[in-house]
Amino acid sequence: MKITAADVIVTSPDRNFVTLKITTDEGITGLGDGTLNGRELAVAAYLTEHVVPLLLDRDPMTIEDTWQFLYRAAYWRRGPITMTAIAAVDMALWDIKAKAAGMPLYQLLGGASRSGIRTYGHASGMDLPSLFDSIREHQEKGYTAIRVQTAIPGLRAVYGVAAQATEGARYDYEPARRGALPTEEDWDTPSYLRHLPGVFEAVRNEFGPELTLLHDGHHRMTPNQAAQLGKSLEPYDLFWLEDCTPAENQQALRRVRSQTTTPLAIGEIFNTVWDYQTLITEQLIDYVRSAVTHTGGITPMKKLLDFAAQYQIKSGIHGPTDISPVGMAAAMHLDLAIHNFGIQEYMQHGALTDEVFQQSYTFTDGYLHPGEKPGLGVEIDEEAAAKFPYERAYLPYNRLLDGTVHDW
Ligand code: EZ4
Ligand code: CO
Numbered sequence: 501m502k503i504t505a506a507d508v509i510v511t512s513p514d515r516n517f518v519t520l521k522i523t524t525d526e527g528i529t530g531l532g533d534g535t536l537n538g539r540e541l542a543v544a545a546y547l548t549e550h551v552v553p554l555l556l557d558r559d560p561m562t563i564e565d566t567w568q569f570l571y572r573a574a575y576w577r578r579g580p581i582t583m584t585a586i587a588a589v590d591m592a593l594w595d596i597k598a599k600a601a602g603m604p605l606y607q608l609l610g611g612a613s614r615s616g617i618r619t620y621g622h623a624s625g626m627d628l629p630s631l632f633d634s635i636r637e638h639q640e641k642g643y644t645a646i647r648v649q650t651a652i653p654g655l656r657a658v659y660g661v662a663a664q665a666t667e668g669a670r671y672d673y674e675p676a677r678r679g680a681l682p683t684e685e686d687w688d689t690p691s692y693l694r695h696l697p698g699v700f701e702a703v704r705n706e707f708g709p710e711l712t713l714l715h716d717g718h719h720r721m722t723p724n725q726a727a728q729l730g731k732s733l734e735p736y737d738l739f740w741l742e743d744c745t746p747a748e749n750q751q752a753l754r755r756v757r758s759q760t761t762t763p764l765a766i767g768e769i770f771n772t773v774w775d776y777q778t779l780i781t782e783q784l785i786d787y788v789r790s791a792v793t794h795t796g797g798i799t800p801m802k803k804l805l806d807f808a809a810q811y812q813i814k815s816g817i818h819g820p821t822d823i824s825p826v827g828m829a830a831a832m833h834l835d836l837a838i839h840n841f842g843i844q845e846y847m848q849h850g851a852l853t854d855e856v857f858q859q860s861y862t863f864t865d866g867y868l869h870p871g872e873k874p875g876l877g878v879e880i881d882e883e884a885a886a887k888f889p890y891e892r893a894y895l896p897y898n899r900l901l902d903g904t905v906h907d908w
Contacts, residue, residue: 501600503560506552506592508534508544511885513852516540516678517824519880520547520588522596524560530595533827534588536580537676538895546585550574555589561600563593567799578736583796590797591830605830606870609802609837616867617835619819619846620645620739621768624661627651628702634662635707642866643767645712645739646845650699652692657685659718659898659908675895676822682894687906689725689884696729696896700736709737715743716742719769719907720898722753723755732759739794739843740765740787740816746907750778757784765789768818772796773804780811787816787842788872794818798834805838814842821847824869825857832861832870846869856884857860 505523510516518534534543549572558566570586571577598605606612612893621643624633627647629784631650649660657876659675667786677683678738682699703713721729726744744750756764763788771794779785788808792801805815815838817831835844846868849857858879860871871877898908 501528503555503558503561505549508552508556509880510544510548510890511668511857511888512893513888514885514893515821515853516851517853517856518544518588518709518891519824519885520592521880522560524538524596526556526600528596528599530560530592530798531826531876532588532595533824533830534584534592535793535822535827536584537822538893539581540735540890542581542585543588543859544668546581547588548696551585551589551896557849560593560596560902563590563597563799566590566593566772567796571677571796578772580769580771580794584794587795587797590760590799591792591826592665594682594798595829595875602659602874604870604874605798605833605874606836609798609833612808612836612843613839614836616864616869617841617844618641618645619863619866619868620647620712622647622649622660624649625651626661626789628699631699632706635703635711639711642864644866645714647714647716647845648698648700648703649716650731652695655688656692656743657687658687658895659685659896660716676893677896678891679892680686680892683896685896685898685908686901687720687898688901689721692720692730693725693732696797697732697736699734699750700738703734708792711873712739713737714739716858717744719743719746721745722791723752725753726756732760733762734760738762742766742789743768747775750784753784755781763787765816768794769797773800773807776808780798780808780813782859783811783813784815787814789816789818791818791823791827792830792834793823798830801834802838805834805840809840809903812840814840816842817844819845819847821849825849825853826880829859829870829876831870833876836870837867847886852888855889856881
């Protein structure tokens with residue numbers, strides 16, 4: 501088999517997505533997700549200008565060799581643009597191989613290790629009544645695990661809180677906004693550290709001990725602040741505290757880990773196994789949060805998760821709406837196959853996205869399943885995609901009360 505075409509499809513139903521479609525001389529096609537929120541066209545250009553010419557005439561069955569070739573031959577290694585572009589190729593090749601085998605991809609990854617993929621959704625509120633409503637809405641949709649984000653008194657707009665959107669649709673569905681410039685949010689860590697434990701106490705009192713609760717710190721704390729927060733949340737039995745410190749400094753987690761038993765998850769902005777080397781070998785985290793789309797695809801994610809498994813660290817694959825249905829399907833096939841599955845983030849895409857991407861995955865009683873169609877199980881309607889041209893969109897950013905730019 502030979503690759504005869506590779507096309508980059510940029511579309512913006514509900515939000516921007518970059519999709520690589522690889523076509524073979526035997527008529528089998530494969531799809532890969534190359535969406536990097538707020539920097540989509542950089543990946544599209546990397547693919548179109550630098551990767552597509554290398555793919556033509558290659559054997560699509562040589563997935564490992566193609567991955568190593570794209571990673572090593574570029575000379576310039578790692579980074580989100582490169583690793584997202586390589587991920588798009590890797591997913592598309594796995595899609596082709598599984599279609600050629602006539603099997604859903606999870607069968608090629610070792611077969612199902614469980615009957616369904618447990619998910620968590622995102623609840624948020626300006627105050628306790630609106631937060632409780634949001635949690636109940638998620639329970640009604642079937643979720644048994646819920647991420648809780650809340651407004652902070654005195655702050656105008658905080659990451660992950662729906663009703664604080666100054667413009668555009670529900671914030672918890674899409675932090676990136678279409679518009680000329682990024683939205684500015686504000687932040688004050690001491691106010692947050694004072695406010696958050698009371699919110700979790702109220703949620704526990706209202707919903708009882710069995711509801712699984714998570715929280716995302718979005719890289720905003722120092723190691724000592726994160727240690728304080730982890731300790732103060734211990735009575736509320738979190739499934740995980742996510743991204744408590746900025747991701748670049750792996751050693752920072754030693755301080756947090758030694759001070760609290762609150763489980764720690766990290767990695768949605770990581771893009772290689774090297775970003776986890778200290779975290780995994782020193783067992784400083786409990787969950788790996790990488791996205792298949794931003795970490796070079798299914799091939800390196802399987803290796804990363806197998807490495808983590810040796811240290812009793814589980815998966816918590818990133819699954820916000822900025823991962824396309826193709827990238828979500830790739831995550832689901834891995835989730836079903838690996839032994840050390842933890843939980844899958846699942847926010848659900850909008851109706852326009854579902855019109856462009858035809859999916860075979862299902863969501864029942866809080867569990868996803870990738871379905872039984874050969875390959876990834878997702879196809880793209882290119883005519884529908886063409887109706888939604890790219891629109892520039894930026895993620896927001898964050899300033900402290902004195903105006904200093906802070907981690908977002
Ligand atoms: O901010 O996907 O856990 N999920 C998150 C996400 C990220 C966005 C960035 O594109 O933190 O909401
Ligand atoms: Co996060």
